[in-house]
Amino acid sequence: MNPGLPLYARSRALPQTLxxxxxxxxxxxxxxxxxxxxxxxxxxxPVVALAPLLAAAVIGASLRSDSDELDRTAVRPWWPRRxxxxxxxxxxxxxxxxxxxxxxxxTFGAPAMIRNILGCVGIVALAAVVLGARLSWLPAFGYVSxxxxxxxxxxxxxxxxxxxxVQPGAQPGAWAAALAAFALGTALYAVRGARPGG
Amino acid sequence: xxxxxxxxxxxxxxxxxxDSVDLELGAGVHGLLGPNGAGKTSLIRxxxxxxxxxxGRVELLGRNSDSPRERSGIRGRLGYLPQEFxxxxxxxxxxxxxxxxxxxxxxxxxxxxxxxxALRRVGLADRADAKMRTLSGGMIRRVGIAQAVVNDxxxxxxxxxxxxxxxxxxxEFRELLRELGTSATVVVSTHLVEDVAAACTEVTLLDEGRIxxxxxxxxxxxxxxxxxxxxxxxxxxxxxxALRAHRARGVTDARETV
Numbered sequence: 001m002n003p004g005l006p007l008y009a010r011s012r013a014l015p016q017t018l019x020x021x022x023x024x025x026x027x028x029x030x031x032x033x034x035x036x037x038x039x040x041x042x043x044x045x046p047v048v049a050l051a052p053l054l055a056a057a058v059i060g061a062s063l064r065s066d067s068d069e070l071d072r073t074a075v076r077p078w079w080p081r082r083x084x085x086x087x088x089x090x091x092x093x094x095x096x097x098x099x100x101x102x103x104x105x106x107t108f109g110a111p112a113m114i115r116n117i118l119g120c121v122g123i124v125a126l127a128a129v130v131l132g133a134r135l136s137w138l139p140a141f142g143y144v145s146x147x148x149x150x151x152x153x154x155x156x157x158x159x160x161x162x163x164x165x166v167q168p169g170a171q172p173g174a175w176a177a178a179l180a181a182f183a184l185g186t187a188l189y190a191v192r193g194a195r196p197g198g
Numbered sequence: 199x200x201x202x203x204x205x206x207x208x209x210x211x212x213x214x215x216x217d218s219v220d221l222e223l224g225a226g227v228h229g230l231l232g233p234n235g236a237g238k239t240s241l242i243r244x245x246x247x248x249x250x251x252x253x254g255r256v257e258l259l260g261r262n263s264d265s266p267r268e269r270s271g272i273r274g275r276l277g278y279l280p281q282e283f284x285x286x287x288x289x290x291x292x293x294x295x296x297x298x299x300x301x302x303x304x305x306x307x308x309x310x311x312x313x314x315x316a317l318r319r320v321g322l323a324d325r326a327d328a329k330m331r332t333l334s335g336g337m338i339r340r341v342g343i344a345q346a347v348v349n350d351x352x353x354x355x356x357x358x359x360x361x362x363x364x365x366x367x368x369x370e371f372r373e374l375l376r377e378l379g380t381s382a383t384v385v386v387s388t389h390l391v392e393d394v395a396a397a398c399t400e401v402t403l404l405d406e407g408r409i410x411x412x413x414x415x416x417x418x419x420x421x422x423x424x425x426x427x428x429x430x431x432x433x434x435x436x437x438x439x440a441l442r443a444h445r446a447r448g449v450t451d452a453r454e455t456v
Contacts, residue, residue: 069283073248075303
């Protein structure tokens with residue numbers, strides 16, 4: 001293995017990121033168990049909405065580079081590394097977090113969890129480009145909180161799109177919104193990188 | 199020529215940082231002088247392929263820096279010390295310089311020797327295993343110089359390299375500059391006119407985004423010897439005389455235009 005890769009991993013705090021993702025998964029498993037949601041999967045909504053948010057915030061923190069000015073003089077283009085970094089962490093979160101919400105795939109099970117991870121990571125990546133990695137969690141936190149609080153009385157097709165973090169797993173509008181956020185955020189982050197100094 | 203710049207303009211929003219700059223630099227040590235806001239850092243960043251020109255052509259090491267493919271070739275042979283380079287506090291000095299060697303695609307089997315050599319050149323071989331967070335400001339600056347030379351660059355760009363160095367370290371650094379300048383093109387942006395006098399083979403003076411003066415340090419010193427401008431040393435007086443002459447020409451040109 002190229003000795004530069006471990007240095008890259010440490011420069012982006014990847015060991016700490018993996019530990020934080022493991023802790024988030026443990027917390028989600030504990031929280032989902034404590035909700036006693038076997039008969040009413042709707043009780044899982046807080047876990048399905050908030051655990052992906054926490055995981056995305058952790059991933060967002062790893063997008064920071066302290067040596068941005070020097071990194072820009074790298075011989076290889078950065079976009080493949082940035083893309084691989086973001087996709088690998090998203091895939092890892094998508095593989096481990098759904099363990100907390102096994103079953104009930106049509107409502108608030110693994111598909112809803114994965115969809116929310118994709119959506120939250122997309123917003124966080126977009127925010128890293130605009131605001132910088134340090135504050136990248138903030139817009140996703142605001143959006144998911146607002147959707148969670150405002151969605152209880154919302155009805156209609158539009159609500160299935162804008163309130164995607166709290167929609168059942170089989171809701172196509174919610175998937176479309178989350179996938180669009182993921183595609184946009186990932187593409188922009190890969191091309192532009194996180195805003196320097198943020 | 200390692201650097202060939204034609205009609206270079208750089209704008210930051212409404213501010214013009216560089217205005218139609220033409221410049222050619224070959225092997226040797228080139229001092230870049232000028233007041234704050236003259237455009238020194240903007241020029242260094244464009245030469246480092248980090249800053250983007252608003253207009254003009256920049257050819258570095260015989261390649262067009264506007265082309266992504268040629269830019270990669272340039273970057274492998276380029277060393278760059280920014281005015282403020284970020285670093286990773288938990289890295290050791292050796293690890294940080296090795297990280298930059300990785301960015302520069304130095305072959306993996308050559309990295310340990312390249313890092314050792316770079317650290318020896320800046321007198322930090324004995325601190326190779328110290329954490330970056332434990333270093334003084336001057337030592338961090340020397341690590342910055344080490345990372346800039348780790349790939350044995352053909353074009354070395356140093357923005358305020360002597361900031362934070364003590365007098366003895368500055369003297370040693372000038373020696374290193376002279377050594378590097380025998381085989382590479384070294385561009386040093388600085389406020390310290392005495393560093394230019396001691397280590398540079400050529401000097402370029404920038405003012406308000408334009409080239410105000412080009413010549414040798416000896417010629418700038420001679421200019422100072424015949425002028426009565428402010429300064430404690432002839433080259434300082436030459437610096438202020440050249441700046442004032444440039445500004446006076448600008449005023450005359452403006453009057454003629456009106």
